[in-house]
Amino acid sequence: MASPTVRFAPSPTGLLHVGNARVALINWLFAKANGGRFILRLDDTDLERSKPEFVAAIEEDLGWLGLAWDRKEFQSARLDRYHAAAERLKAMGRLYPCWETADELDYKRKRQMARGKPPVYDRSALTLSPADIAKLEAEGRTPHWRFKLDHEDVRWDDLVRGASHYHGANLSDPVLIRGDASFLYTLPSVVDDMEFGVTHIVRGEDHVTNSAPQIQLFQALGGVAPAFAHLPLLTGVGGEGLSKRLGSGSLRELRERGVEAMALNSMLAKLGSSDAIEIRHSLADLATEFAWSKFGRGTPKFDPAELERLDARLLHSAGFEEVRDRLDIPDADEAFWLAIRANLTQLSDAALWWAICRAELAPVIEDAAFTETAADLLPPEPWDAGTWSLFTEAVKQATGAKGKALFHPLRMALTGRENGPELKTLLPLMGRARAMSRLKGQSA
Numbered sequence: 011m012a013s014p015t016v017r018f019a020p021s022p023t024g025l026l027h028v029g030n031a032r033v034a035l036i037n038w039l040f041a042k043a044n045g046g047r048f049i050l051r052l053d054d055t056d057l058e059r060s061k062p063e064f065v066a067a068i069e070e071d072l073g074w075l076g077l078a079w080d081r082k083e084f085q086s087a088r089l090d091r092y093h094a095a096a097e098r099l100k101a102m103g104r105l106y107p108c109w110e111t112a113d114e115l116d117y118k119r120k121r122q123m124a125r126g127k128p129p130v131y132d133r134s135a136l137t138l139s140p141a142d143i144a145k146l147e148a149e150g151r152t153p154h155w156r157f158k159l160d161h162e163d164v165r166w167d168d169l170v171r172g173a174s175h176y177h178g179a180n181l182s183d184p185v186l187i188r189g190d191a192s193f194l195y196t197l198p199s200v201v202d203d204m205e206f207g208v209t210h211i212v213r214g215e216d217h218v219t220n221s222a223p224q225i226q227l228f229q230a231l232g233g234v235a236p237a238f239a240h241l242p243l244l245t246g247v248g249g250e251g252l253s254k255r256l257g258s259g260s261l262r263e264l265r266e267r268g269v270e271a272m273a274l275n276s277m278l279a280k281l282g283s284s285d286a287i288e289i290r291h292s293l294a295d296l297a298t299e300f301a302w303s304k305f306g307r308g309t310p311k312f313d314p315a316e317l318e319r320l321d322a323r324l325l326h327s328a329g330f331e332e333v334r335d336r337l338d339i340p341d342a343d344e345a346f347w348l349a350i351r352a353n354l355t356q357l358s359d360a361a362l363w364w365a366i367c368r369a370e371l372a373p374v375i376e377d378a379a380f381t382e383t384a385a386d387l388l389p390p391e392p393w394d395a396g397t398w399s400l401f402t403e404a405v406k407q408a409t410g411a412k413g414k415a416l417f418h419p420l421r422m423a424l425t426g427r428e429n430g431p432e433l434k435t436l437l438p439l440m441g442r443a444r445a446m447s448r449l450k451g452q453s454a
């Protein structure tokens with residue numbers, strides 16, 4: 011395949027949620043699996059609801075997921091392009107003014123439905139005489155503008171939904187420009203896709219009904235429509251919808267909770283596909299497994315409990331290099347990481363185990379005589395994974411303690427905690443001097 015160009019096009023009107031992230035990720039994986047380019051396009055033509063802080067949040071969230079973009083564009087900076095395209099359409103007779111109010115349109119729709127007819131716009135604006143128009147203008151009305159669809163079958167082979175088609179006659183001519191002269195989504199999106207050389211439009215199926223009008227717009231403007239892939243929308247476990255405006259399942263919240271980005275990526279890349287959801291440690295691994303044929307039309311559900319399980323699995327199998335830069339423990343080494351990773355629920359918990367292995371800790375002494383005796387039995391260094399069993403065997407011989415009576419007071423004195431990584435791995439990390447002090451009841 012020639013290398014594709016795709017775009018992820020959120021409106022900066024709220025925080026990205028996991029559904030948005032799935033679309034962004036699938037665009038990215040498809041592009042990278044085929045040597046292509048990923049464009050971030052901010053659909054910020056709604057000046058009232060678009061906010062710079064949401065632009066920053068979108069960039070931060072995509073950065074967190076590792077979805078680097080090759081190009082970034084703001085629609086608000088391209089209004090002249092959309093106006094130029096609108097003028098061309100007007101000149102061709104494909105964009106026409108309409109004066110109906112929202113109430114009038116609503117009334118028309120209800121009447122059509124009452125008569126068992128589909129609520130398709132009747133194009134009555136096209137029958138207005140110049141005198142009618144002058145009268146409407148004199149009333150102070152400003153027109154909205156509709157794209158005149160060709161009444162023919164529009165077909166495309168959707169990469170997810172398969173052969174798809176809409177007949178132009180069954181659709182209302184879409185409004186491209188509102189009465190206040192602002193652009194709706196449809197035209198700017200087509201103008202940008204043409205100018206940026208987008209080859210594949212990969213988006214949620216909430217946009218599927220935009221496709222037929224957009225295909226006709228590409229053609230009217232002298233372009234060729236890209237390929238389409240419409241992914242089913244992700245819902246919550248109970249089937250509830252997600253919305254940027256509601257802030258549901260926001261990426262920011264997951265990030266702040268300490269979720270690992272690759273756990274989320276591993277889940278979102280495979281949800282709703284025929285592949286099992288398993289941990290992958292890099293986006294490159296996910297990209298090699300990417301294929302459109304794996305995606306189905308069923309509604310994928312986002313289960314936070316599943317993400318939690320994946321997150322733990324990811325941490326427990328992560329290599330040191332994968333986490334080193336994010337551990338925030340400058341002296342941490344591989345031995346430390348391998349010793350503690352199985353005990354983490356979040357990466358930030360590593361700091362606690364670092365303190366236990368290498369920083370000062372107040373021991374918890376349950377039986378001072380017992381632990382003091384044990385201190386004197388610590389073998390000489392160098393220590394390795396065999397030291398713990400040599401040591402505990404010696405304590406057992408000297409005191410007669412075994413089982414919980416042997417291990418519990420030693421663990422409490424050495425780590426100050428009931429549970430944790432195996433002491434055979436922790437003990438060499440602590441070192442003899444620290445272990446000795448703690449067994450003797452001194453902070454060390």
Ligand SMILES: Nc1ncnc2c1ncn2[C@@H]1O[C@H](COP(=O)(O)OP(=O)(O)OP(=O)(O)O)[C@@H](O)[C@H]1O
Nearest residue numbers: 019020021029030033213214243244252253254255
């Ligand atoms: N629940 C969802 N699952 C999968 N994709 C989604 C979901 N919601 C939106 N998308 C997709 O995310 C991309 C960005 O869309 P957009 O910015 O319109 O987000 P949105 O969540 O629909 O926003 P809003 O809640 O503001 O309408 C689009 O491709 C859209 O189809």
